[in-house]
Amino acid sequence: MDDVLVIEGLRKRYGTPPKGVQANDGVDLRIGAGQVVGLLGHNGAGKTTLVNQVVGLVLPDEGSITLGGFDAVARPEEARRLASVQAQANVPITGLTPRRAIDLVGRLRGGGRADVRRRTEHLLDALDLGPWADVTAEKVSGGVARLTAFAMAAVAPGALVVLDEPTNDVDPVRRRLLWTEIRRIADEGAAVLLVTHNVREAETVVDRVTILDHGHVLADETPAGLVGFYGSEGLEDVYIDLVGSGEHGSENAEENVA
Amino acid sequence: MSALAIHPAPVARQAGLLLQWQFRRMSRFLPLLVVVQILLAMTTVLGYGLLVGTPPPEQALYLATGASTVTLVMVGLVMTPQMVAQARTEGSLDWMRTLPVPRPVFLGADLALWTLIALPGMVLGVVSGALKFHVHLSLSPWLPVAAIVVSLTAACVGYAIACLLPPQVAQLVSQVLVFVVLLFSPVSFPASRLPGWLAQAHQWLPVQPMADAMRATLVSDTFTMPTRSTIVLAVWCVASIAVATWSLRKRA
Numbered sequence: 322m323d324d325v326l327v328i329e330g331l332r333k334r335y336g337t338p339p340k341g342v343q344a345n346d347g348v349d350l351r352i353g354a355g356q357v358v359g360l361l362g363h364n365g366a367g368k369t370t371l372v373n374q375v376v377g378l379v380l381p382d383e384g385s386i387t388l389g390g391f392d393a394v395a396r397p398e399e400a401r402r403l404a405s406v407q408a409q410a411n412v413p414i415t416g417l418t419p420r421r422a423i424d425l426v427g428r429l430r431g432g433g434r435a436d437v438r439r440r441t442e443h444l445l446d447a448l449d450l451g452p453w454a455d456v457t458a459e460k461v462s463g464g465v466a467r468l469t470a471f472a473m474a475a476v477a478p479g480a481l482v483v484l485d486e487p488t489n490d491v492d493p494v495r496r497r498l499l500w501t502e503i504r505r506i507a508d509e510g511a512a513v514l515l516v517t518h519n520v521r522e523a524e525t526v527v528d529r530v531t532i533l534d535h536g537h538v539l540a541d542e543t544p545a546g547l548v549g550f551y552g553s554e555g556l557e558d559v560y561i562d563l564v565g566s567g568e569h570g571s572e573n574a575e576e577n578v579a
Numbered sequence: 580m581s582a583l584a585i586h587p588a589p590v591a592r593q594a595g596l597l598l599q600w601q602f603r604r605m606s607r608f609l610p611l612l613v614v615v616q617i618l619l620a621m622t623t624v625l626g627y628g629l630l631v632g633t634p635p636p637e638q639a640l641y642l643a644t645g646a647s648t649v650t651l652v653m654v655g656l657v658m659t660p661q662m663v664a665q666a667r668t669e670g671s672l673d674w675m676r677t678l679p680v681p682r683p684v685f686l687g688a689d690l691a692l693w694t695l696i697a698l699p700g701m702v703l704g705v706v707s708g709a710l711k712f713h714v715h716l717s718l719s720p721w722l723p724v725a726a727i728v729v730s731l732t733a734a735c736v737g738y739a740i741a742c743l744l745p746p747q748v749a750q751l752v753s754q755v756l757v758f759v760v761l762l763f764s765p766v767s768f769p770a771s772r773l774p775g776w777l778a779q780a781h782q783w784l785p786v787q788p789m790a791d792a793m794r795a796t797l798v799s800d801t802f803t804m805p806t807r808s809t810i811v812l813a814v815w816c817v818a819s820i821a822v823a824t825w826s827l828r829k830r831a
Contacts, residue, residue, distance in 0.1 A: 380830035410670035
């Protein structure tokens with residue numbers, strides 16, 4: 322499988338020692354075409370910093386990011402061409418309807434008018450957004466706004482799709498539709514980097530899981546591999562055991578889990 | 580649509596789409612923004628008129644032409660930082676920066692929008708000034724160029740302020756600039772009225788050359804654009820575009 326995203330030895334610190342935070346401390350990560358990789362970690366583990374470095378919003382202190390064969394650190398404009406992003410915070414689209422916002426982003430990303438229209442219709446239908454498709458954003462719920470933001474990232478997805486907490490505020494029925502669409506994006510050939518706290522539901526969709534803790538990679542394995550290794554009932558239990566058992570209890574895991 | 584075959588739209592189309600995005604996003608407040616600019620321009624003319632009574636001819640020319648400069652400068656230096664600071668706070672600026680759009684195109688689309696918002700106020704400010712003070716205008720063919728350069732420079736300086744300073748500080752600075760531009764800049768009155776040190780400072784700041792450019796193109800048979808003002812304005816224009824573009828490219 323071709324690697325779409327290769328991250329090696331990535332370090333990023335905010336502020337100077339002894340103050341400040343080491344947000345990423347030697348992160349390695351690979352995602353192949355057609356793969357969904359779940360990036361898990363507690364609040365402040367360095368997930369969003371990692372994502373922001375991939376798309377050229379944050380400059381790494383050390384390490385390399387190769388996206389679609391390009392050096393994404395040296396050429397952030399290529400990274401932005403190859404990656405589409407759903408940000409952690411909802412992008413305000415007041416004044417726009419979901420349909421218009423999805424359509425405009427698709428065309429900005431280079432999609433042809435007819436292609437984008439078809440794809441927009443598909444996403445609106447697949448995510449059951451039809452009743453809100455032509456309602457201005459200030460009148461839609463947080464969940465519908467979140468799904469619209471997902472659709473804005475998925476309408477012309479590129480080689481890498483970065484989804485930062487896509488299920489926030491989304492109701493259980495539509496979350497299931499959302500997971501199906503995320504899987505579909507990967508099955509159509511894109512690599513998907515999925516940042517989420519929704520471990521239980523993500524388990525059914527991701528091909529691999531990377532767990533971050535204080536900027537370190539604690540584990541990088543398939544969900545089944547992790548569950549089997551730890552003899553747990555599910556991925557959420559593994560995650561809580563690794564991260565939730567305390568700041569120091571996870572150090573051995575890095576050695577044990579490939 | 581193939582997931583991997585993404586080629587960004589041509590620059591001109593991206594600029595049009597971005598302009599459409601920003602325009603629609605502001606659609607609810609756009610009429611209000613335009614009205615505020617018109618009121619600002621007319622208040623500058625009529626309010627100063629109340630302060631000074633019936634001014635002598637040269638002073639009348641300053642008051643009549645000052646409103647257009649004030650409108651363009653206010654939109655650029657005051658409204659742009661406030662809007663950009665808001666976009667930074669709510670996270671939309673960072674998300675927009677993840678789109679495959681060259682930074683100058685962002686800037687161009689935003690500046691076009693700000694210029695369009697300022698245009699009605701600028702025109703009505705000039706007309707009301709000419710009527711109120713019985714000023715005879717002699718428009719130069721360079722007027723559109725002067726208006727665009729003034730608007731572009733002011734908005735780029737505003738953009739840079741908003742991108743480089745923390746959002747709350749940027750909003751505060753923009754509010755202070757309202758007073759500086761309205762009361763302590765030689766826009767609606769000659770620089771000779773200012774204290775020496777302030778007049779000297781304005782020799783290097785962009786507001787005086789902006790006012791010179793507008794006066795010289797609105798009343799071209801009375802005022803000329805001093806060479807020094809042309810150079811200072813050109814330097815500010817180029818430098819502000821460079822800094823605004825750099826601030827959009829800057830990575831944390």
